[in-house]
Amino acid sequence: MTDLNVHPDLSLEFRSSVSMFATGVAIVSNTLDDAQVYGMTINSLTSICLTPPTLMISLKEGVMLDQVLKTRQFGVSILSKNQKDVSNNYSRKEKDAAYEKHFIVREKIPTLQDCLSWFECEVVKVDQYEDHTLVFGEVKACGVDNSAISPLLFFSSNYHFDPRPLN
Amino acid sequence: MTDLNVHPDLSLEFRSSVSMFATGVAIVSNTLDDAQVYGMTINSLTSICLTPPTLMISLKEGVMLDQVLKTRQFGVSILSKNQKDVSNNYSRKEKDAAYEKHFIVREKIPTLQDCLSWFECEVVKVDQYEDHTLVFGEVKACGVDNSAISPLLFFSSNYHFDPRPLN
Numbered sequence: 659m660t661d662l663n664v665h666p667d668l669s670l671e672f673r674s675s676v677s678m679f680a681t682g683v684a685i686v687s688n689t690l691d692d693a694q695v696y697g698m699t700i701n702s703l704t705s706i707c708l709t710p711p712t713l714m715i716s717l718k719e720g721v722m723l724d725q726v727l728k729t730r731q732f733g734v735s736i737l738s739k740n741q742k743d744v745s746n747n748y749s750r751k752e753k754d755a756a757y758e759k760h761f762i763v764r765e766k767i768p769t770l771q772d773c774l775s776w777f778e779c780e781v782v783k784v785d786q787y788e789d790h791t792l793v794f795g796e797v798k799a800c801g802v803d804n805s806a807i808s809p810l811l812f813f814s815s816n817y818h819f820d821p822r823p824l825n
Numbered sequence: 826m827t828d829l830n831v832h833p834d835l836s837l838e839f840r841s842s843v844s845m846f847a848t849g850v851a852i853v854s855n856t857l858d859d860a861q862v863y864g865m866t867i868n869s870l871t872s873i874c875l876t877p878p879t880l881m882i883s884l885k886e887g888v889m890l891d892q893v894l895k896t897r898q899f900g901v902s903i904l905s906k907n908q909k910d911v912s913n914n915y916s917r918k919e920k921d922a923a924y925e926k927h928f929i930v931r932e933k934i935p936t937l938q939d940c941l942s943w944f945e946c947e948v949v950k951v952d953q954y955e956d957h958t959l960v961f962g963e964v965k966a967c968g969v970d971n972s973a974i975s976p977l978l979f980f981s982s983n984y985h986f987d988p989r990p991l992n
Binding site for chain 1: 835836838839840841842843845846847848849851869870871872873874875876877878879880881883903906909941942943944950952954955956957959961964966967968969972976977978980981983984985986987988989990991992
């Protein structure tokens with residue numbers, strides 16, 4: 659459904675306006691029969707509730723969504739400033755398979771070996787909104803790998819790093 | 826529903842792990858009969874889709890949720906590094922009413938006069954997940970106020986600012 663009442667410039671204006679909301683950068687990961695790790699870069703990761711611990715990701719049609727719906731599970735790895743190349747690789751349509759060696763299975767689902775923190779999620783709810791599928795994952799295992807490294811940030815359509823604490 | 830299978834330490838671990846995902850800071854705003862501006866600080870703001878432009882916020886029970894459901898609309902203002910006091914004010918249970926003078930009505934809904942960007946949203950979908958209500962708002966008006974000021978960031982349970990561009 660396309661809302662014909664949307665001002666023609668509104669979508670463009672929305673894109674700029676929403677880019678002012680800074681986010682971290684994360685990799686959603688999945689595997690089918692342990693044969694190959696599928697990864698996808700996202701900068702929209704929503705913490706839905708603490709009890710039970712639940713994350714929401716939003717996916718468009720594609721291989722990752724198919725995998726997540728088929729396996730009913732997914733991993734999430736939050737990137738540090740040293741992982742811009744990982745982010746770029748998994749943003750591309752043609753991924754470099756060499757990056758697969760950076761994933762390890764901590765409990766059940768592959769997540770990145772070096773990251774700020776990681777999550778293994780089981781799909782508990784799926785919802786559709788226009789062209790996006792909202793996937794709710796209950797976190798079955800998670801952990802902080804590195805809390806001392808600066809996060810990779812996305813703000814104003816560009817990568818950023820090294821934010822300073824504000825006391 | 827409390828999942829009794831959740832490891833007792835998992836909620837704590839989740840809290841630390843998810844705090845590694847950096848976010849901006851925003852104020853949700855609303856008014857009833859233009860009498861008083863209600864504001865609430867959030868750091869979870871999800872861009873759901875571009876066409877039509879749609880944001881999702883997640884609210885617990887309280888005055889803000891009641892107002893949003895009653896008026897079927899809400900505003901969102903994204904904060905700059907100079908607005909830590911605004912964030913603190915609208916995080917508190919007892920808000921200082923003096924901050925209401927910082928809101929203006931651009932089209933229909935009050936948003937902050939000085940912010941990085943602002944949005945006026947009409948509620949198009951409401952969903953419940955455990956103790957949180959997910960509110961989907963179609964953006965009817967929005968704009969960038971300041972793109973040159975550093976954003977206020979929340980990372981590792983602390984405010985941050987001045988992230989550097991990473992080329």
